[in-house]
Amino acid sequence: MKLYSYWRSTTSYRVRAALNLKRLAYETIPVDLVAGDQNAQEYAALNAGKGVPMLVLDDGTVLTQSLAIIEYIDATWTQPQLIPREPMARARVMAIAHAVALDIHPVNNLRVIGQLKSRFGATPDQATDWMRHWIIEGFTAVEAMLPDGAPPETPDIAGICITTQAYNARRWGVDLHAFPKIARIEQHCLSIPAIADAHPDNQPDARV
Template identity: 65%
Template sequence: MKLYSYWRSSTSYRVRAALNLKRLSYEIVPVDLVAGVQRKEDYLTLNPGAGVPTLVLEDGTTLTQSLAILDYLDATWPEPQLIPFDPLQRARVLAAAHTVALDIHPVNNLRVLGELKTRFGATQDQLTDWMCHWMRLGFEALEAQLEENTPFVFGAVPDIADLCIIAQLYNARRWGLDLTHYPKLRGVEEACLALPEIAAAHPDQQPDAKVIS
């Protein structure tokens, strides 16, 4: 399989972690979002939404949208299971994942920041405030929902909610958000990064990672 991925993209991070946990082999094809490679014609043919990640299966089938890719991977290679079968448990896990994937990430991604600069002349400080505002709202909602005393969001093993959270926490640290008030989320981060499969999916471990001062 080929995964079109950008090192700092939290949606790519989610899928890299899932592929690693399921011990699937894949080749990373870096897509430089800062250079605008996602808007070139070649890439748009693969992914008309101009986003990452894109997963190309062995038979050439192309999958887009990180959560749809995670759903496919889980249905096809169910070990370890990332989305529970039980409808109610499934709804809870998805709701936690969606608190990151729908309420935080889409408002905080690179293309939104670009529009804030172009349309409203947003300064770097205003962008930082914008990023932190949405993370704070989402993290407060999550922190209120998470159970006590479990290393991962819903128990002893990571699921799709953990993958969304670990990727968003990378972003939070990058933007300097104070995480003091989210002890449960920090616990999830610690438990996730202790797993070599998730640690290997971290942005800094990617072939396209850049040293940024």
Template identity: 55%
Template sequence: MKLYSYWRSTTSFRVRIALHMKGVAFETLPVDLVKGEQRAQDYQVINPGKGVPALVLDDGTVLTQSLAILDYLDRVYPEPALLPVDPIERAKVQAAAHAIALDVHPVNNLRVGGQLKALGHNQDDVVIWMNHWMTEGFTAFQSMIKTDTKYAFSDVPGLADVCLVAQLYNAHRWGTDMKPFARLLEIEQACLALPAFDAARPENQPDAG
């Protein structure tokens, strides 16, 4: 498989974690979002959304959107599972994951920051904006997860942990106040101690700058 990825992309980070967790071999093809390589015509053929990640399967099929890719990986490579079997528990894990992947990330990505600047806001404004939404999202996430497990919902990591750890990378990068979120930092520490999460870290990618 080939993964079109950018080292600092939180959505790419999610997919890298899952690929490593499931032991799926892949080749990283960097797409420099800062340089605008995602807008190149040849890349738009691969991903019309002009973003990352995009996963090219062995037969040439292209999958886009990180949550869709994660769902595919979980169905084709079911062990270790990202989601529990029980329908209620499954919905709870998805809800927490979506609190970050659908509520925080879409208003915090590079495109949104660029548009805010185009509307006259400066970098400080953009950072305040991002930290506001991360704080909102982390507050919701922390109230949705369990308090007596090693990871967000159990003693093995799952989809919620994958989404959390990727977003926490941005939180540390932009100086989000993490004092109210000790539980989330404990989960992050436990996750990053695992080889799959460590291998997926942005700084361990071939295009890390």
């Protein structure tokens, strides 16, 4: 398999973590979003959304959208289980994953921030304030949704989404002391080599 990925992309981080937890072999193909690699004609022909991640299976099948990719991975390689099979447990876990992937991430996407700067004249400081606002608002909701107690020994899709978004939170100066459940999940997930290896700083295209 080939994973088209950008090192700082939290959506790519999610899929890397899932693939690593499943112990699946894959080749990472860097896509430099800042340089605009995603807009190349060859890439757009494979992924009309012009984003990352994109997973190309051994038979050439192309999968896009991180949560859809993770659902495919979890259904195809069942251990360890990342998405509960029991309907109520699944609904609760997916609600948390969606709170991160659908409420926080889209408004902080590189394309959105680019539009804020180019069309509306947002300064770098204003763009950072924007991102902090939506991370804090989203994490406040997620924190309330999380159960008390220790996180699952094997992270689920919710834990993966939380941990990857926590990377962005720290990057933009959000204090996670206000979110002890989230911080506990992040700490646990990063103690697992499969997820630590998926961290942006450990990618072949990582740079300062």
